[in-house]
Each structure stands twice: as C-alpha cells, then as structure tokens.
Amino acid sequence: MAKYEESALDLIKMALNKREEENFSPIAVLSSGCTRREYEEKRDLGYRQEFSLDVDRILYSLAYTRYIDKTQVFYLIKNDHITHRVLHVQLVSKIARTIGRFLGLNEDLIEAISLGHDIGHTPFGHDGERFLSELCEESGIGYFLHNVQSVQFLDKVERKGKGWNLSLQTLDGILCHDGEIHNRSLQPERGKTFEKLEQEIVMKKNDSGIKLIPMTLEGCVVRMADTISYIGRDIEDAIRLNVIKRSDLPAESVKVLGNTNGTIIYNLVTDVIRNSFQNIHIAFSSEVSEALRLLKAFNLERIYRNPEIKRHTPLIRDLFRILFERYIGDIENENRESVIFINFLKDISDEYIANHRKEEIVRDFIAGMTDRYFLRQCPEGMRPVTETD
Numbered sequence: 555m556a557k558y559e560e561s562a563l564d565l566i567k568m569a570l571n572k573r574e575e576e577n578f579s580p581i582a583v584l585s586s587g588c589t590r591r592e593y594e595e596k597r598d599l600g601y602r603q604e605f606s607l608d609v610d611r612i613l614y615s616l617a618y619t620r621y622i623d624k625t626q627v628f629y630l631i632k633n634d635h636i637t638h639r640v641l642h643v644q645l646v647s648k649i650a651r652t653i654g655r656f657l658g659l660n661e662d663l664i665e666a667i668s669l670g671h672d673i674g675h676t677p678f679g680h681d682g683e684r685f686l687s688e689l690c691e692e693s694g695i696g697y698f699l700h701n702v703q704s705v706q707f708l709d710k711v712e713r714k715g716k717g718w719n720l721s722l723q724t725l726d727g728i729l730c731h732d733g734e735i736h737n738r739s740l741q742p743e744r745g746k747t748f749e750k751l752e753q754e755i756v757m758k759k760n761d762s763g764i765k766l767i768p769m770t771l772e773g774c775v776v777r778m779a780d781t782i783s784y785i786g787r788d789i790e791d792a793i794r795l796n797v798i799k800r801s802d803l804p805a806e807s808v809k810v811l812g813n814t815n816g817t818i819i820y821n822l823v824t825d826v827i828r829n830s831f832q833n834i835h836i837a838f839s840s841e842v843s844e845a846l847r848l849l850k851a852f853n854l855e856r857i858y859r860n861p862e863i864k865r866h867t868p869l870i871r872d873l874f875r876i877l878f879e880r881y882i883g884d885i886e887n888e889n890r891e892s893v894i895f896i897n898f899l900k901d902i903s904d905e906y907i908a909n910h911r912k913e914e915i916v917r918d919f920i921a922g923m924t925d926r927y928f929l930r931q932c933p934e935g936m937r938p939v940t941e942t943d
Contacts, residue, residue, distance in 0.1 A: 563601035579658035583770050589722040605662035611718040617673045617707045623924035625679035627788050630940045636791050643672055650779035656827045663772040667727030674703025676921050677928040685874040693913040696759030703921050704728045711918050715906030727773030730766040736847050739837035740774040743767040774836040782822045786815035792857045804852050810845035866938045873932045881916040894919050
C-alpha cells in the first residue's frame with residue numbers, strides 16, 4: 555500500500571512538472587531547472603516540487619519566526635495596526651504572486667524569494683541596519699546589508715550553522731531584491747552560478763552601492779513588488795500616526811497612482827502586468843515610473859527622515875554599540891554565561907565557528923534579534939520607553 559501511495563504521489567509530481575512546461579512562460583524558471591549545492595539531496599525531496607520545498611524551509615526557519623517582532627518603519631510605538639516586518643513580507647508575496655500568475659511565472663519561486671527577502675533585517679529596521687553596518691565597517695568585516703544577511707542566515711546560520719541548502723535561484727532573488735533602488739525596467743542577468751553568488755556577496759560587502767540584478771524574471775518581480783508593497787502602506791501608517799496628512803502627497807503622483815494604499819497598489823500592479831506581459835523584462839510605463847519615483851522621494855523626506863519619528867535614534871545607536879562590544883568581549887573571554895553562548899553558539903557546527911570571525915558571529919547574533927529581545931539585553935536604565943500613539 556505504501557509503495558502504491560508513493561508511486562501515485564510521484565505521478566502527481568510528474569504531472570505538475572508537465573503542467574509547468576505546458577503553461578508557464580518560455581522564460582519562467584521550471585521546477586526541473588532548480589540548482590542546489592547538494593545535488594544528492596534530490597533523492598529525498600519526495601513529492602514536493604523544488605521551489606515549494608524552499609518555501610517550506612523558509613517558513614519553518616527560526617529566522618522567519620522572528621519576523622513577528624521586527625520593525626518595518628515605525629518603532630517604539632504602541633499601535634496594533636502599524637505594519638511590522640512579518641506583514642510586509644506577506645504583502646510582498648501576495649503582490650508578487652499576483653503579478654507572476656498573470657505573466658506565467660513560477661509562483662513557488664516567487665513566494666520563496668518574497669518570504670525570505672527580509673529575514674536578515676536587524677531590530678529597528680533600516681536605522682538598526684545602518685548602526686550595525688557602522689560597527690561592522692569599524693571591525694573590518696565590510697558593510698552590513700540586510701539582503702546579504704538574509705542569505706547568510708538561510709545559507710550559513712540556520713540549522714546550527716548547516717543552512718537550508720536552498721536553491722541558487724531563491725538565494726539570488728533574495729540577495730538582489732534591493733527595493734529601495736528605483737528601476738523602471740529590470741531584465742534578468744541569467745546564467746549565474748553559486749560561485750557568482752559568493753562573488754556578488756563579497757562585492758556588496760565591500761561596496762554597498764553596487765547594483766545587483768536578479769538572475770530570473772521571478773526575482774525581478776519580487777524586487778518590483780517589494781516597492782509596491784511598502785510605498786502606500788508606509789503612507790497609511792504615517793497618516794495613522796499623524797506624521798503626514800493625505801493632502802500632503804505630491805499631486806503629480808496622486809494624479810497617476812491615487813492617494814490610498816489600495817489604489818496605489820492596484821495601479822502599480824496593473825501597470826507592471828501591462829508593460830511586462832510576453833516580454834523579457836519586468837517594467838513600469840514611463841508615466842507610472844516617474845509618479846512612483848516622486849512618491850518614493852516624498853516618503854524618504856517626509857516619513858523616513860522625519861525627525862518626529864527619530865527621537866530615539868541616538869540612543870538606539872548607542873545601544874547597538876554597547877551590545878556589539880559586550881559580545882565581542884564575551885567571546886574573547888569565553889564567558890559561557892553570556893547569552894551569545896547560551897542562545898546562539900550552543901551546539902553550533904564546527905564549520906560555522908571555523909569560517910567566522912568573532913565580529914561576524916556577533917553581527918549574526920545581533921542581526922537576528924527581535925526588537926524586544928534586543929531591548930531586554932540592554933542596560934535597564936538605558937532602555938527607551940515605548941510611546942502610545
């Protein structure tokens with residue numbers, strides 16, 4: 555009976571793979587085209603398709619669990635309706651899969667990239683990323699960038715240093731997702747290898763301004779969807795917190811995209827589909843691209859750099875330095891009572907220890923913290939107070 559069931563599942567998997575060949579765009583990534591480092595693992599995949607397996611592994615990772623208490627934009631504010639990182643990645647996944655479905659792309663690969671793309675984010679969002687990067691640069695281990703760290707967690711830290719053996723296509727999409735960069739059009743840089751992935755990681759650590767291009771259309775879709783998902787949502791959060799008013803939005807953008815998150819998403823998604831269907835790139839029209847560029851500039855100036863939401867920034871920077879230096883000292887002194895030994899290094903693989911400097915170990919530990927866990931590690935008298943909106 556078991557053999558019969560296994561055979562039936564194999565037949566279903568074969569049928570699903572056949573359906574991909576018949577229905578996907580000619581330039582989509584098929585499950586059969588998946589590339590992994592450890593090829594022998596393919597014998598143990600069972601009936602799951604390749605990129606669906608990547609989705610499962612990301613969902614069940616410890617790093618994914620910690621999304622629940624990581625800042626998106628606004629931190630230290632008591633408001634249950636403000637976006638956190640976990641909601642953002644779900645929105646990216648939904649928007650990207652919608653675009654991918656209309657373009658005939660691999661939705662499993664899109665979902666894997668989407669759910670994993672921000673796993674490397676620090677506590678306290680882009681502010682925390684900047685503070686940790688300053689410390690990493692001073693320590694001689696290069697810039698800290700959340701997209702690089704996302705690959706680091708999934709490939710080198712998870713499973714006690716063994717990593718998840720995710721596909722090249724998933725890791726590449728995560729590394730190259732730079733949603734803050736404005737692109738009207740993205741065309742995949744095909745033919746990458748794991749060696750190329752490692753080279754790009756090193757390049758990015760040494761020069762944070764280098765612009766990387768995904769190797770798949772699916773990766774390009776996620777990169778566009780990242781922007782689509784946050785641009786209007788951040789506006790709604792800022793309005794809810796009285797940081798801006800809806801009437802403040804730039805008229806040129808409102809005329810093209812609308813002035814609510816729903817209309818902004820709808821218009822951006824519709825435009826991407828229209829301009830990318832049966833094409834070799836993912837693109838906005840020139841009019842919509844310009845409206846989006848203006849809106850991103852507005853968000854940067856009026857929301858992300860707004861001094862009203864940056865009151866705690868100097869203190870948070872000081873706390874990052876205090877923890878970074880504390881854990882460096884704990885490793886140097888082999889303080890086994892330290893949380894970095896108890897909660898991070900315990901039972902970690904010899905390979906991880908051998909391939910990481912103490913500064914890189916501390917980087918990985920701090921980057922993985924949630925906002926609340928980070929604050930619990932700080933001196934009690936220095937912890938900032940959460941504000942009521």
